[in-house]
Amino acid sequence: MQTVPLYTTALGQAIVGDSRILLDELPDRSVNLVMTSPPFALQREKQYGNVDQAAYVEWLCTFAEKVYRVLTEDGSFVLDLGGAYQRQRPVRSLYNYRVLIKLCDELGFHLAEEFFWYNPAKLPSPIEWVNKRKIRAKDAVNTVWWLSKTDFPKANIRNVLVPYSDRMKQLQADPARYYTPKDRPSGHGIGSNFGTDNGGAIPSNLLQIANTESNSYYLRACKTAGIAGHPARFPQKLPAFFIEFLTNPGDLVVDIFAGSNTTGAAAEATNRTWLSFEENRAYLAASAFRFLSHAPLAEAAAMYDTLQSTTHPIHLDQLHQTRLDVA
Template sequence: MLPTLNKNPLYTTEYGSAYVVDSLEALAQLPDNSVNLVMTSPPFALQRQKEYGNKDEYDYVDWLAEFAKLVYQKLTPDGSFVVDLGGAYRKGHPVRSLYNYRVLIKFCDEIGFHLAEEFFWFNPSKLPSPIEWVNKRKIRAKDSVNTVWWLSKTEWPKADVSKVLTEYSDRMKKLLKDPEAYYSPAKRPSGHDISNTFGKDNGGAIPSNLLQISNSEASSKYLKLCKEVGVSAHPARFPAKLPEFFIRFLTEPNDLVVDIFGGSNTTGYVCELEKRRWMAFEERKDYLSASVFRFMQEKPIEEIKEAFNELMAEDENTTKHIPTIQPTLI
């Protein structure tokens, strides 16, 4: 069972619920020590106001800390808070803002979080920016990495890296096939014999904290359906592979995952595929209504349009249920 709020969700699925709500209001209603993972990508502290809303960098840290204080209360003792934060330049100057690092320091020093590990999301398809410093003046390199803070309530959060192993390299595959032909290690100076640790197939390689995930969604079904229905897609989506990594790494089936800045509900969609209970909170009804496209990808376009229109027309006393989806990422 999912926790309940004092208002109806916009829509539900087999495993989750999506709410048009202020996240501070919604978080306050959740039971303490009930959430296994909060996985989110807040609006970044950008210099220009964006359609989806963002704060000035100097106000940003305190603003986000209000959410983090509630997240800390609601997490289970072994729960985690994963925050994707893009970098930014200081207004009018070719030097970086430190806001994403100030977020980290404040959350740990003042709220009580631990930095379990820092991750870096490398997006090879990211466009060169900012244009002034990279394209025009050519005095800075392209910014292609987001900081992703894995924060925990305890020094020993629940995690299992064996759930997110990566594919072996071609060289490793050859070694596994015939270890003696490709690797003959000598004893280390310490006397430690590592010869028996290689040549064993563990099902994949341990991933690094540099996550290379392209965010080129030009041909995604979500975007195609937004175009066909005639609605604006959320302008700041993260790729499904990013929450998928942390959901598999830090939770188990039936655990509760919450996204406090739901947007197009990528987190909820991945949770549905991974059989995690989920809740998504988003203030903008149009974005959350369009997120239903992720759960209806194989449905006829007329049925999808009808569902979107029903969601946009619904009042707070009605909820639409979306049937179980097929397990494919879009």
């Protein structure tokens, strides 16, 4: 990157700026995964700068065009988009589906698979239709589009196997007792090797991940610094799933709407290199807390002030090493 980062870690760089400009600094076919959650096209304006629904599709595609160029041929673009209602109507907006269709029909992406992130902790909304009039169910699922440049992007489901159910564990322990091989009504047969232990079960495309961060180091450091945490954070388990599924250690992961840099933290934790782009300097400065959990909260808060005013990159990994040397 030509642009000076706000801070760096052992594996990544967090950079303040418009992602459309910063993506232009990256070579063709140099990024293995772009994992991001842009501001949603909500009818009510939020403090993190969402775009009106009418203009949203074209706006988002100005970023996606540049994402396509920098992705490796086997790379992936994963886009988390929440749904929305039309203004003053109990009718759903189609904006997130229009985004998908334009990305595939006009920009050349392939829909490798659609995922749905179910957040069981999400509060009932929208208030008018769910809480007051009680004519709609609460909106608790985001669409997550897994897009690629070819039919065969890099992917390994064995990296994200989930624990077996108790029933499956019983079957594996004693297959003859709990299962008799037979054909299903559809005509598909399941053989006697159905109870083989493969290290875990294949996950579905419904990802149940509660967004319940309330007392994390990040939020405690924000409180110590006298600032609010980013208002639209997604849980680290969400980007971690796709990072482990679609990349290998050492690959490059990029988030073009970094916010509190959950994607960068997930990439760092799984030994991937990363770049995170965010226009709002205050949000990105506070995101350094995700890499400072070794430090007392007061020191982290002081680092936020430094990041807000510095013109030189701060190397967080060097600060950590300095503390270890002193200790």
